[in-house]
Amino acid sequence: MNVSALTAPERTALKDLLFSMADDALIIGHRNSEWVGIGPVLEEDIAFASIAQDKLGHALALYTILHEHFAEPDPDTLAFMRTERLFRCCHFVEIPTQEYDFALMRHVLFDTAEALRFAMLAESAFEPLAQLARKARGEIQYHTMHANIWLKQLGTATEESRARMQSALNECFPLALGMFESPSSENEQALCAANIFQGESELHRRWLHAVRTLVEQSGLVLYEEGITPAYGGRKGYHTEHLAPLLDEMSEVFKTDPMAEW
Amino acid sequence: MIPTVQVTEQDVWKALEDVFDPEIPKLSVVDLGVITAVRVDEQNAAHVTMTPTFSGCPAVEMMRSDVADRLKQLPLSRVVVDVSFEVPWNSNRISERGREMLRQSGFAPPPKHEGFIELQVLSDVACPYCGSRNTRLQSPFGPTLCRSIHYCDNCFQAFEQFKPVA
Numbered sequence: 001m002n003v004s005a006l007t008a009p010e011r012t013a014l015k016d017l018l019f020s021m022a023d024d025a026l027i028i029g030h031r032n033s034e035w036v037g038i039g040p041v042l043e044e045d046i047a048f049a050s051i052a053q054d055k056l057g058h059a060l061a062l063y064t065i066l067h068e069h070f071a072e073p074d075p076d077t078l079a080f081m082r083t084e085r086l087f088r089c090c091h092f093v094e095i096p097t098q099e100y101d102f103a104l105m106r107h108v109l110f111d112t113a114e115a116l117r118f119a120m121l122a123e124s125a126f127e128p129l130a131q132l133a134r135k136a137r138g139e140i141q142y143h144t145m146h147a148n149i150w151l152k153q154l155g156t157a158t159e160e161s162r163a164r165m166q167s168a169l170n171e172c173f174p175l176a177l178g179m180f181e182s183p184s185s186e187n188e189q190a191l192c193a194a195n196i197f198q199g200e201s202e203l204h205r206r207w208l209h210a211v212r213t214l215v216e217q218s219g220l221v222l223y224e225e226g227i228t229p230a231y232g233g234r235k236g237y238h239t240e241h242l243a244p245l246l247d248e249m250s251e252v253f254k255t256d257p258m259a260e261w
Numbered sequence: 262m263i264p265t266v267q268v269t270e271q272d273v274w275k276a277l278e279d280v281f282d283p284e285i286p287k288l289s290v291v292d293l294g295v296i297t298a299v300r301v302d303e304q305n306a307a308h309v310t311m312t313p314t315f316s317g318c319p320a321v322e323m324m325r326s327d328v329a330d331r332l333k334q335l336p337l338s339r340v341v342v343d344v345s346f347e348v349p350w351n352s353n354r355i356s357e358r359g360r361e362m363l364r365q366s367g368f369a370p371p372p373k374h375e376g377f378i379e380l381q382v383l384s385d386v387a388c389p390y391c392g393s394r395n396t397r398l399q400s401p402f403g404p405t406l407c408r409s410i411h412y413c414d415n416c417f418q419a420f421e422q423f424k425p426v427a
Contacts, residue, residue, distance in 0.1 A: 043400040043410075050402035057317020061346070128346075135316055135349040138427035141378050142401055149380075 001125045001194075003069045010194045013187035014126060015070050016088065017197060020234050021117070022062035023089035024179070026079055027242070028110055029055030030249050031097055040100055047146055048103070054139050058132070065128045080250040081257065084243045090178040090233040094242045104154070105168035108147040108214065109176040113207045115140045120203060125195035148214060155218030166220050173222065177229030180204035266305075266336045273299045273307050276335055280327045283320050284405060287362040290324055294354025297347070306339035307332055312350045314426070315406040352426045363423050364389050369411065371425035378425050386422050388413035396420075 003011060032052035039045030063075035072078060092110065097103045118140060121133035154161040180200040182188050191197040215222045232238065277296055282288045290296055290311070298310040309328055313321040325342050332340040352371035355363070360370035369386045384398040393415035400410040401424070408421045 043402070046400060046404075046410075047402040050406055053317040053319075053406055054315065055317075057313075057315060061316050131346040131349065132316070135312075135346045138349075138351060138378070139315060139317075139406075141427060142424075145378075145380060146401060 001127060001196075003126075006194060007190070009186055009190045010196070011070075013183075013190040014194075014196055015066065016183050016187055016234070017191060018062050018066050018070075018129070020088040020090070020183075022059045022066065022078075023087045024093050024110075025055045025062065025114075026059040027087075027089045027245065028093040028106075029053075029059060030245060031093060031095075031103075032107075034097055035103065044100075051107070051143050051146070054143065057139075058136055061132045061136075065132070069128065076253065077257075080253040084238055084246060085236045087238065087242065087246075088183075088234055088236065089238075089242070090175075090181065091230040091239050092172070092175040092178050092233075094233070094239045094245065095175060096241055096245075099164070099168075101154070101164040101168040102171065104147065104150050105165065105172045106176075107143070108151050109172055109211065110179070111140060111143040111147050112210050112214065113176070113179050113203065115144050116206050116210065117203055120198055120206075124197060129196070151214060151218045155220050162219060165218070169215065169220055170223065173224075174227050175230045177204075177227065178231055178233055180207070181229065181231045181234040183234045268301055268305060268307065268335050268337050270299050270301050272335060273301060273309065273332065276331050277309070277328060280324070280331050283323050283327075285363065285366050285368070287366050288359055289362075290328065292356045292359030292362060294356065294359070295324065295350055296328075297345070301337070304338050305336070306341065307335070307337050309340070309342045310345050310347070311342065312345060312348055314350050316346070317406060350426070352424065355423070367420065368408070369420060369422040371423050374425045374427060376427050378427055382425055383409060383422075386411055388416060388418065389420055390418050391416040 006014065029052045032048045032055060035045060035048035037045065039048060060075050063078045066072040066078065067074055092106065118133040118136045121129055122137060124130040124133065154165050180203060182200040188199040188201065192199050212222055274291065277291050278289045280290045282290065282293055295311050295314060296309060297312050300308045311325060311328065321344060325344060329340050329342050353373055355370065363370040367389055369389045372382055374382060383401055386396050387394050388396050391413060393413055395415045396411050396413045398409065399412050403410045403421055407424055409424050411422055412419050
């Protein structure tokens with residue numbers, strides 16, 4: 001499938017999808033990288049650093065698709081020169097990491113969704129995205145493996161570890177639901193009709209099924225009633241945490257945007 | 262006038278055996294399995310397609326320019342090296358010789374897999390130094406994206422495995 005063969009609403013929907021995935025990967029990659037040098041044990045320091053590097057690889061590949069197929073600027077310019085309002089990441093990835101329990105729970109919920117998203121996109125009619133999805137799946141197996149091992153260990157270890165993981169789950173769940181915000185129902189229909197992606201609501205359904213199982217196996221409880229999802233990110237409305245993150249992330253790049261690295 | 266020598270695809274593959282992974286100097290890009298297509302057209306231009314081991318691999322640009330530099334030594338009219346995910350890399354693409362080169366460089370080669378990596382697959386590794394399987398997985402993540410960290414309980418030596426990737 002060529003992008004020029006798509007209708008205008010299909011093109012818009014695909015572009016929105018690519019930006020939301022790329023921006024999620026870039027921002028969670030930055031948050032993961034913040035553990036470099038301060039992980040609770042050396043292996044965890046290395047794990048979060050490696051996962052961060054994979055996420056940056058996915059962001060780079062997605063920005064490259066936007067550059068090559070949608071005439072967007074080059075990946076560095078997209079990553080470092082856009083203002084906050086132009087980002088399409090969800091609030092979940094923006095939240096600063098305070099404690100390791102929060103970082104691990106975000107890792108579990110985010111990577112479960114990403115693994116399922118890439119599995120769905122491996123069948124996409126938009127071949128550049130399908131190719132990336134088939135590649136990324138193997139890498140993300142390592143991320144979910146790492147996340148799920150820790151979830152089980154800490155969910156069933158001591159009273160304190162269980163309480164901390166439960167509290168992190170309660171905090172993360174409404175934020176995590178923001179991953180499945182769609183900019184519009186037209187977008188959802190257009191992506192389905194063009195066989196590009198089965199949509200956020202289908203992904204949400206699969207994710208919930210997977211998360212319920214993981215949570216149950218870890219001895220934790222998922223409270224699903226009366227939850228308000230943290231929406232807004234996919235429409236460019238962000239938490240107060242994104243702008244400072246972008247300033248820090250682009251600080252070196254902006255000292256000389258024309259430099260060859 | 263200089264007579265035109267038609268370069269064959271075999272010539273290109275042969276030349277690529279001289280291009281090595283920047284971090285494992287005995288392992289060629291051919292044995293690593295990152296070269297996915299080679300074509301020489303009627304104008305004597307070479308088109309090489311490569312694919313990264315990991316999408317975040319920082320060595321891919323260096324390998325790409327090393328490939329181009331090596332091929333410029335052949336009498337080709339043009340060299341085009343593309344990076345693509347069309348044929349994605351997975352660790353089964355490493356050749357038998359590549360596995361031997363990994364061992365000689367002190368890395369355990371990745372076990373062959375069938376599309377899904379489980380902790381058990383990753384943990385069951387022979388020590389590259391003494392050959393014992395009495396080893397433990399220390400961390401599925403290592404100093405680079407493509408390596409995991411292990412410890413041999415037989416020869417008391419830490420070692421790295423080139424990770425199986427689906």
